[in-house]
Amino acid sequence: MKTAEGEVADLAPAGGRDAAAHGKEAPVREVHGQQHPIGLYLTVWVLLFVLSACSYLVDYFNLHGNLRWGLIVFFMMAKASLIVAVFMHMAWERLALVSAILIPPLAVLVFMASMAMEGDYTFSTRSVFFAPGAQTQISPHAP
Secondary structure, three states, X not given: OEOOOOOEEOOOOHHHHHHHHOOOOOOEOOOOOOOOOHHHHHHHHHHHHHHHHHHHHHHHOXXXXXXXXXXXXXXXXXXXXXXXXXXXXXXXXXXXXXXXXXXXXXXXXXXXXXXXXXXXXXXXXXHHHOOOOOOOOOOOOOO
């Protein structure tokens, strides 16, 4: 609450207002925004640059297969984590807010992984049972 002098007064309980009414000054509190050192942001910027260079090196060295995709996903998640933690100020938020923002996407990733595994299982099962000559193997009357 701003006073006539432009100061920010602390919102005191009723007892504090009574004290101010009896000639005592109410406590004054200065309001400051959360300030982080510029070095933190520069360090994260350099780390993002290094991680991006590493992800480009995966293509430069012509890596293939699971190693390639594993490294690409690792560097992507590392960069996204740095951006969310520092630039979106999630590192300084309460656990409830962090959980409310981060748990739903993680749950979606778990569900996507389970659907991918189920799809692979369905594909492999169909390739076994629908292969040429497989009809005689699955007949219920086979000896």
